[in-house]
Amino acid sequence: MSYKKIKGSYSFLTIPMILIMGMVIGWPLIQTFIFSFTDADLLGIGEPNFVGLNNFLNAFQNRGFLNSLRISGIFAVVVVSVEVILGTSVALLVNQPLIGSKVVRVFLILPWAVPTIVNAIMWRLIYNPEYGALNSLLYQLGMIDKYISWLSSADKALWSIIFADIWKNFSLVTLIVLASLQSLPESQIEAAKIDGANSWQRFFYITMPHIIPSLQVAMVLRIIEAVKVFDIIYVMTKGGPANKTRTGSIFIYQEAFTNSRIGAGSSFAIIMVAFIMILILFYMRTLSQQKR
């Protein structure tokens, strides 16, 4: 029996999984899509009225929503850029046969393995303006003359969260790039050395082209995560101070669950999903190019 025939005759086995996925992912998405065209209330009081595209039109005129998208954009661009540069640099470093590099590789997994909520609580304690470790360290090093309020300062709060997020997630990029570096044949490097290529040339003409596909995958994964960031911000600042860290996801949560406007909240969510979908398509394209 050919592989195609076997595959065809057993494909019914995937039906339960398709049903489960449809229930837990598909149905909520469809409901959100339907809600986005209505003025539905969170508690389901009364029949929701169909409002056409009003929610979407209002979304693009809502200063709060547009500002939250701007903050999401800043967060994503900064976080992903730094993580890619830092993650790649660290991967290149620990790929070297240095003493202790294997131990470092193990420890690199730790920040990424820490649950986001735990990470957020930990950094909130580190940033505490009264007894936080960061203030203590900087003070003892003579870098500050009095303790700083990191999370209540309008101009520092977002950057403080960005730093905490980078600390947690740069190791994911490191691990992906490191895996790619491990598959780089040593013979290519040796050949380049024999041909007289210096270390920069070896990096740009051999190492870099080899790790770029993996780096693209890591980047797209991180962009998607960074654009829809919610938990770390919710735990650390809840979008404050004065809405300076209110990202798109926090705004949607407040609209749908605090203000009870599930219809409007759904339309904002659909806009975010559309944006993230574009990124996912880019991700799929990257993957398919990698296969080729």
Add this chain to the structure above:
Amino acid sequence: MRKNFVLSFLVVCILLTLFASTVLAEEEIELRFLGMAQAAYSEQNVNDMTADFMKDHPNIKVSTEFVPYEELRNKTMLAYGSSNSYDAALVDDIWFAEYAAKDMLLDITADIPQEYKDGVLAGAWNVTTKNGKILGVPWFLDTMYLFYNKDMLSQAGFEDTPKSIEEMVEMAKVLKEKGIVEYPFVFSMAQAEALICVYANFLEAYGQSFQDAEGNYILQDSGVETLEFLVSLMDEGLLNPNSLEFLEEDVRRVFSSGDAAFTLNWAYMYALAKDPAESSLAPEAVGIMTLPGKEGIKEHAAMSGSMGLGVLSKSAHPKEALEYILYLSSKGVQDTYSNLQLPVWTASYDDPQIAAGREDMVAAAKQAFSIMNVRPSEPNYQEASAILQKNIQSALYGDVAAKDALVSAVEEINQIK
């Protein structure tokens, strides 16, 4: 004969078994209660009260859940909107109007025992009554009291407590000048309802209000002076700048560490600030009073932060849920667990045992309850509050002038009304 006896015996046994199983199966009722994991009664207190209730009601099993204040309303509403509503929940005074508008709470007007109607502080029923219907049982009356560090004041040469806002600020300036404390004031002013509570108490001290008689927000006129006052505390270095990040528990820790001379907080802080395990202050150094008013306007001010217990209208066991919340707010239980929270029963205030060791707090509470005002109680308060929080913080950061911040806030609130 013997056969008949055995048969009869078997029938009796079967009947007894059936009867016993019916009785045993007699509904084990499960109730779900949602409470608050901060301030007022502690989780341990509530769980102990609940355990005692279950001992008295073996057929009722109560599961308690606790969330921070900031999550309490959303979780209650989300559960109510789903098919798994709580049976009873703790409700802040500012949420009763919203819950009433959405028919979330059971009308228990006819089910309140007379002893509760007569015995509970009259003002407390105002918190849980909307449109003439009693929607909850008062659980605690509270306000933000002014806590002060007696040792610091006496070091600075002050033997009396401040009689007005102005006098309090003067004291703070002296404390700072003498180097007794870097920031005499610390308040809970994070972007949360705590900020509005602090602002509301000072607004009250300035003799002003959120709304006019028709319910229109008038803070762009009435609230500017109060906000300018708070901004000036920040500008003059009298208010701990970290206040903009603090909630009540942070404030408690700062005050209890001896890093502030004055703060506003709920009654629960009194016992904890005096507890050597929780505070580095000498118990006798902790002072409490109602917030003094602005000179020439009023002597004292207090804004309600009271809460009640309600039965959710989707509860499958409303009778038992009501029984449970009546038990939690009964005089005996409230007197027993009055360590962190004063009871809502009038008679408790005449009980020397309740006041023992905290006469100053009971005196402050009596005064506060007699003058206490309330924040706006209307269906969209939560959204209005969020708008105010953002704009008030913008003014405190110096991004905008106090007047502009409140004009902008009122404009935004008018759009959602």
